[in-house]
Amino acid sequence: DTEVTQTPKHLVMGMTNKKSLKCEQHMGHRAMYWYKQKAKKPPELMFVYSYEKLSINESVPSRFSPECPNSSLLNLHLHALQPEDSALYLCASRKGRGTDTQYFGPGTRLTVL
Amino acid sequence: LAKTTQPISMDSYEGQEVNITCSHNNIATNDYITWYQQFPSQGPRFIIQGYKTKVTNEVASLFIPADRKSSTLSLPRVSLSDTAVYYCLVGVLNRDDKIIFGKGTRLHILP
Numbered sequence: 001d002t003e004v005t006q007t008p009k010h011l012v013m014g015m016t017n018k019k020s021l022k023c024e025q026h027m028g029h030r031a032m033y034w035y036k037q038k039a040k041k042p043p044e045l046m047f048v049y050s051y052e053k054l055s056i057n058e059s060v061p062s063r064f065s066p067e068c069p070n071s072s073l074l075n076l077h078l079h080a081l082q083p084e085d086s087a088l089y090l091c092a093s094r095k096g097r098g099t100d101t102q103y104f105g106p107g108t109r110l111t112v113l
Numbered sequence: 114l115a116k117t118t119q120p121i122s123m124d125s126y127e128g129q130e131v132n133i134t135c136s137h138n139n140i141a142t143n144d145y146i147t148w149y150q151q152f153p154s155q156g157p158r159f160i161i162q163g164y165k166t167k168v169t170n171e172v173a174s175l176f177i178p179a180d181r182k183s184s185t186l187s188l189p190r191v192s193l194s195d196t197a198v199y200y201c202l203v204g205v206l207n208r209d210d211k212i213i214f215g216k217g218t219r220l221h222i223l224p
């Protein structure tokens with residue numbers, strides 16, 4: 001199984017809503033990532049979890065709250081988002097060492113009204 | 114982290130070989146070069162990775178000169194389905210390393 005899954009595929013939410021994005025991998029990877037991608041732009045790193053601990057937070061606003069409940073699961077909790085937060089949110093995982101590569105999920109298309 | 118520079122866009126025709134060059138003048142000794150492909154509304158997909166000389170897999174080849182200040186992704190006999198954005202990344206993939214995507218090259222294959 002070399003797949004990273006993300007749910008939901010699409011999400012529409014209001015600025016006062018609370019929602020969560022979910023990412024799952026069963027490859028035994030110990031590093032997991034959240035990226036944000038706006039249209040026609042490259043992915044921008046948001047958070048990195050290494051061995052279930054948050055190792056990098058790229059100065060992301062607190063309305064985005066990551067969580068890594070176990071080594072296979074990564075969540076991104078959303079609260080009080082702004083319309084400019086509308087984007088494709090990508091999850092990725094990596095084995096954790098050496099020259100191995102990232103595996104990306106298909107993303108969640110988020111629209112904030 | 115080594116900064117990368119790629120052409121913003123390229124056009125080619127079906128059946129042609131396409132070469133996309135990435136410049137990374139300040140690449141470090143331990144850095145590897147990785148290329149990803151991304152289709153619209155999908156996550157990036159690993160294509161190829163290398164350190165020096167030439168690497169080939171079933172999808173592409175990667176040419177890296179001795180000074181490693183640039184690299185060239187070669188896609189043989191492209192088809193319409195190769196229309197995508199191609200990203201060149203340079204870095205050491207340690208667990209705490211940051212992986213920064215450059216602007217990428219939009220490749221458009223014409224019939």
